[in-house]
Every structure is written in structure tokens, then in C-alpha cells.
Amino acid sequence: MSNMIKTAIMCAALGFAGLLSLQTGPKATTVKVETPEKVTYAEHVAPIINKHCISCHRPGDVAPFSLVGFDAAKKQHTMIASAADAKRMPPWKAVEGYGDFKGENRLSAQEIAILKKWSIQNAARGDAKKEPPTPVFPKTEWSHGTPDKVLQLNKPFELESEGPDVYRNFVFDLGNTEDVYIKAMDVRPGNKAVVHHVIGFLDASGRSVQLEKNSPDDQDGYSSSGGGIGLIPSGALGGWAPGVMVQETEPGVAFKVSPGTKIVLQIHYHKSGKPERDQTKVALYYAKEKIERTQEIFWAANPMFRIPPGAKSHAVNWSTPLPADATIYTVMPHMHLLGKSMKAHVETPQGNKIPLVWVDSWDFNWQLVYTLKQPLEVKRGSKLVVNAVYDNSTENPNNPNDPPRPITWGEETTDEMALLVVGYSVNGGGRQRR
Ligand code: HEC
Structure with a gap:
């Protein structure tokens, strides 16, 4: 798996997929709708x-x-x-x-x-x-049912009152001697005032243990800059953002945690103005059925771009060939503060275009993992084609630089990324599309 990720990143880095950079913008559409004369x-x-x-x-x-x-x-x-x-x-x-x-x-x-x-x-x-009655929400701890395993931070993580956001990575080992298959992950933030989002990564290399050891502070886990976990993960269990519903993997498909593989929980903390503590919990749901395929992640990235200062709609386009017959389950666009929009489709070897996802008003604070209603089976030789647009002008209220400066790929939130994270498995099982 990690080889595949490296290949994907290298392919993009080498311009294997024919990278180009254009100036375009998404077209605005107007829709006519009927509304009641007097709205109450x-x-x-x-x-x-x-x-x-x-x-x-x-x-x-x-x-x-x-x-x-x-x-x-x-x-x-x-x-x-x-x-x-x-x-x-x-x-x-x-x-x-x-x-x-x-x-x-x-x-x-x-x-x-x-x-x-x-x-x-x-x-x-x-x-x-x-007036309609107010919907009633269940009061159970886990909306997805009783978990098979709950991971909890050993002790509360202490957050200072002010300063930049913190990306803290907590390392867990399930202690399993056989492969464990996970269908879903749910999260209960310990402190909703500061927990912004949580991503569950898998680290087969075990490097996260070293990173924790080398961490300069004496709290659990280790910090990293915006988004990354300081190593190339071997997989991901999915992400969690406030209000986002838990999604199970498809029947017969699960995330595999081999013995020794670490689960790295990345918690993105937003400081609240006063000192806070957080002890987030994560629930894991194991597969009960026979697992035929494991769900992995594919990083379709283009690290070779330069967004000139002042550009209002700078497009970065790339396409990455899929290395095998695959089924796509989830897509997650990823950019930083200059991101404006991202649109992705699959292009089949016959030249057909299958829409994947289009985010036309990018918001760094709401990076969602989108689960396809129908898994999409694609043949080897198909390409993931992605178009991202960035606003590096002073009109972008999120632009971290005033005056703007040229921006390239990097891990810091003030750098940029052009990345589509795809949850997929090798070999089919979904709906056939041509
Ligand atoms: C998934 C959870 C979620 C849902 C669903 C949601 N909100 Fe919010 N909303 C938030 C959070 C968290 C914030 C504060 C952080 C932020 O602004 O992103 C917020 C902030 C806001 C704000 C203040 C900031 C702004 O952007 O203006 C308004 C207004 C608002 N929501 C209205 C709504 C309305 C109206 C709906 C339904 C049509 C809605 N929200 C649905 C979570 C949600």
C-alpha cells in the first residue's frame, strides 16, 4: 500500500500525468425558484x-x-x-x-x-x-451502537488559551496478534469547544512511535503542522467533523489493521481564549461479516505548482492514472487557505467522464469525507482528473499573507496542497460503469 501512495505522489511529482496550470474560474449559475408570498x-x-x-x-x-x-x-x-x-x-x-x-x-x-x-x-x-414539533435526538453515548473497541486519550490533553491551531497526533496500538477489520469509526470529542475535527490514520511503519518519543513537550502524542502526521500513512479510517454521520464501509469491505500497525488519531484543536483540556474518545466497529477487500487510500496529488501573488482564480489541474482495477468508495478534497474550488472526475479508457465530487466554495474548516452512494468500479487505465482553483489575491479574506506572496506545496497551513484523497479497494465489487 505505501508503495502505491509513493507511486501516486511520485507520478504527480514527475509530471507523469501531464500537469498543467491554467487561469480559469467556475461558472456561476442562477436558478429560478418559487417562494410563498408571505414567509413565516x-x-x-x-x-x-x-x-x-x-x-x-x-x-x-x-x-x-x-x-x-x-x-x-x-x-x-x-x-x-x-x-x-x-x-x-x-x-x-x-x-x-x-x-x-x-x-x-x-x-x-x-x-x-x-x-x-x-x-x-x-x-x-x-x-x-x-409549528412542527422539534425533532428528538437520542441520548445514547454512541449513535452508531455499542462499539467493539473504544480508544481514549490516556490523560487529558492540555491546550493553551491562545495561539495558532494545534494538530496533535495520538498513537494507539490495538495489541492485536491477528488482522483486525474495522467497518466504522465514531468520535466523541472530550471538549467540543476546542475539538475541530479528528482523522484516524493507519501507520504500518511504526514511525509514529518514534515521533512521539521525540516530541519536545511532555504531553501524550506529538504535534504536526496542518493536515499531515509527519509521515506517509499506510491508510486512513476516515475523518470526523462536527455533525457528520458515521459511515460504514460497504459489505465485505473493511479497513485492515495488521498486528503492529498503529492507529494515529489526529485531533485538530482550535484554541478558545482560555486554557482547555480535552480527552476525546473514539469508537471502533469491527467487521462481523467475511471481508473480501480492504479499503485503502490513494493520494491523487499535484505538488508541482506555484500560485502567483495576486492571482484571483489560479487553476491547478492534474490527472493520475489508477494503477489497478479498483472500486472507489470515498473522496476527500484537500486544500489549505487559498483554496476556492475543486472538481474531480474519473475518465475511463474509452474517454467517458464520471463525476466524482465538486466543491465550489471551499472552506478549510469544513473538510468532509464524501461517501459515494454507489461504489464506483473503475478499470485500470482510468484516470482521476482533478481541477483545483486558488485565490491568492488580497480579496481572499483567508489569505495568510498581506501582501500575497508566491505559494507552493507544503505541510504548513500557510503553504498549499492540491490533493484528492480517495478511499478505494483493489478489485471490483461495485456498480460497473463504462
Ligand atoms: C454539521 C453541523 C452543523 C449544521 C448541520 C449546521 N451548522 Fe451552522 N454552524 C456549525 C458550527 C460548528 C458553527 C461555528 C463554526 C463555523 O462557523 O464554521 C456554525 C456556525 C453558523 C453560523 C455563524 C457563522 C456563519 O457562517 O455565518 C450560522 C449563521 C449558522 N451556523 C447557521 C446555520 C444554519 C442556518 C444551518 C442550517 C441550514 C446550519 N447552520 C447547519 C455547525 C453546523
Whole structure:
């Protein structure tokens, strides 16, 4: 596996796939929608908020404020309208109709129009008797059921009050003497105020143990710069971000943890303004069925780019041939703070284009793993074709440099990446597409 990753990165590095860099931008589309003449909370807005927002925006959950009930929603009506309009919320970034995913949470053009009109019309309540009941959320610790194994940080991780984000990697060993097959991972942040996201990596090399030993501080784990874990992982169990639903691997498919392989949990911490402690827990769900294929990750990357200062829409395009017949299960676009959009498709040897994923309003804070509704079987010789666009102008509010400077590939959050992380297995099993 690690060879395959290296090959992928090397292929991209050597320009094997014919890299090119162009100036283009995504085209804007306008959609016409019907909205009620008089929009009310009771009849039109509450159903939208209950369906799309309060899984996170309720007391005690990840979002910073509640949107449960009329008063709470009214208080935020302008913010709701602007977040919906700009597609910042709900934080589902994949463009509708380009790829089909499990657990999608997005607003339709009509729902966005309703929220905007409600705000413009001054957020009326309407007939309170028509308000739908607030959905009830289960109070169990793990929404996915009783885990087979729970990993927990040995002791709380201490976070300072201020300063840059921390990417802390905690190293676990299942102590297994035979291969363990994992179907799903779930996460319970110990401290929701600071845990931003969590990614479970696999490290077959065991180098993570050394990195922990060499860590200059005396806390558990080791820190790394934005995104990476300081080594090339041999696999990944998936990612977790607030509100994102647990996805199991397909029947007969699982992540394999061989004896000695380390699980490296990377927790991205956001400091809160006061000293905080966190003791996050992770649940693992083991396979009960016979496993025929293991799910691995493929890094389709282009590290050979230079984004000139001032460029508003700098495109970086690349394509990476798939080294074997494969089934694709998940896709995760990855860029840093200059990222604007990323679009990826598979091109078959016959020249057919199969959409994979398109994120048209990139948000560094919401990097989601998208699970394909139908696994996609692709033949060797197919290519992953990816187009990424970056904004290195002063108009990008996230640009870490003022004035902008040329930016190339690197691990720091202030460097950039052009990377599509693909969850796949060698050999078929999914739907055949030609
Ligand atoms: C997956 C969890 C989740 C869902 C679903 C969600 N939010 Fe949020 N929301 C958050 C978190 C976390 C923050 C604070 C961090 C941030 O801004 O990204 C936030 C911030 C916000 C903000 C303030 C920041 C901004 O971008 O304006 C608004 C307004 C908001 N949400 C509205 C909504 C609305 C409206 C919906 C439903 C249509 C929604 N959210 C759905 C998690 C969620």
C-alpha cells in the first residue's frame, strides 16, 4: 500500500500525468425558484431549520448557538439568511448533482430563497399552532451502537488559551496478534469547544512511535503542522467533523489493521481564549461479516505548482492514472487557505467522464469525507482528473499573507496542497460503469 501512495505522489511529482496550470474560474449559475408570498417561521422556516440545522445548532451540541424554536431563530435571522445564501451552512460543500453521496445535508435553492425572504420580511412567526414539533435526538453515548473497541486519550490533553491551531497526533496500538477489520469509526470529542475535527490514520511503519518519543513537550502524542502526521500513512479510517454521520464501509469491505500497525488519531484543536483540556474518545466497529477487500487510500496529488501573488482564480489541474482495477468508495478534497474550488472526475479508457465530487466554495474548516452512494468500479487505465482553483489575491479574506506572496506545496497551513484523497479497494465489487 505505501508503495502505491509513493507511486501516486511520485507520478504527480514527475509530471507523469501531464500537469498543467491554467487561469480559469467556475461558472456561476442562477436558478429560478418559487417562494410563498408571505414567509413565516411556523409554516416555512421551522421545517427547514429542524431538518438541516438543529442536529448541530441545539443546546450542548457543536454549533456556537441554538436555533431551536422561534425566538432563537428570529434572533439570528440575518445571519441565517447570509450563511445559507453563501452556502456556508449547513457545512455540506459538495455541489448538488455532481456525484451522489450518503448522508447529504444541503439546502435546495428553494429553501435558501425561503430563508432569505423570511429575513427580508422581518422574520415573522405566523401561526404558532402550525409549528412542527422539534425533532428528538437520542441520548445514547454512541449513535452508531455499542462499539467493539473504544480508544481514549490516556490523560487529558492540555491546550493553551491562545495561539495558532494545534494538530496533535495520538498513537494507539490495538495489541492485536491477528488482522483486525474495522467497518466504522465514531468520535466523541472530550471538549467540543476546542475539538475541530479528528482523522484516524493507519501507520504500518511504526514511525509514529518514534515521533512521539521525540516530541519536545511532555504531553501524550506529538504535534504536526496542518493536515499531515509527519509521515506517509499506510491508510486512513476516515475523518470526523462536527455533525457528520458515521459511515460504514460497504459489505465485505473493511479497513485492515495488521498486528503492529498503529492507529494515529489526529485531533485538530482550535484554541478558545482560555486554557482547555480535552480527552476525546473514539469508537471502533469491527467487521462481523467475511471481508473480501480492504479499503485503502490513494493520494491523487499535484505538488508541482506555484500560485502567483495576486492571482484571483489560479487553476491547478492534474490527472493520475489508477494503477489497478479498483472500486472507489470515498473522496476527500484537500486544500489549505487559498483554496476556492475543486472538481474531480474519473475518465475511463474509452474517454467517458464520471463525476466524482465538486466543491465550489471551499472552506478549510469544513473538510468532509464524501461517501459515494454507489461504489464506483473503475478499470485500470482510468484516470482521476482533478481541477483545483486558488485565490491568492488580497480579496481572499483567508489569505495568510498581506501582501500575497508566491505559494507552493507544503505541510504548513500557510503553504498549499492540491490533493484528492480517495478511499478505494483493489478489485471490483461495485456498480460497473463504462
Ligand atoms: C454539521 C453541523 C452543523 C449544521 C448541520 C449546521 N451548522 Fe451552522 N454552524 C456549525 C458550527 C460548528 C458553527 C461555528 C463554526 C463555523 O462557523 O464554521 C456554525 C456556525 C453558523 C453560523 C455563524 C457563522 C456563519 O457562517 O455565518 C450560522 C449563521 C449558522 N451556523 C447557521 C446555520 C444554519 C442556518 C444551518 C442550517 C441550514 C446550519 N447552520 C447547519 C455547525 C453546523
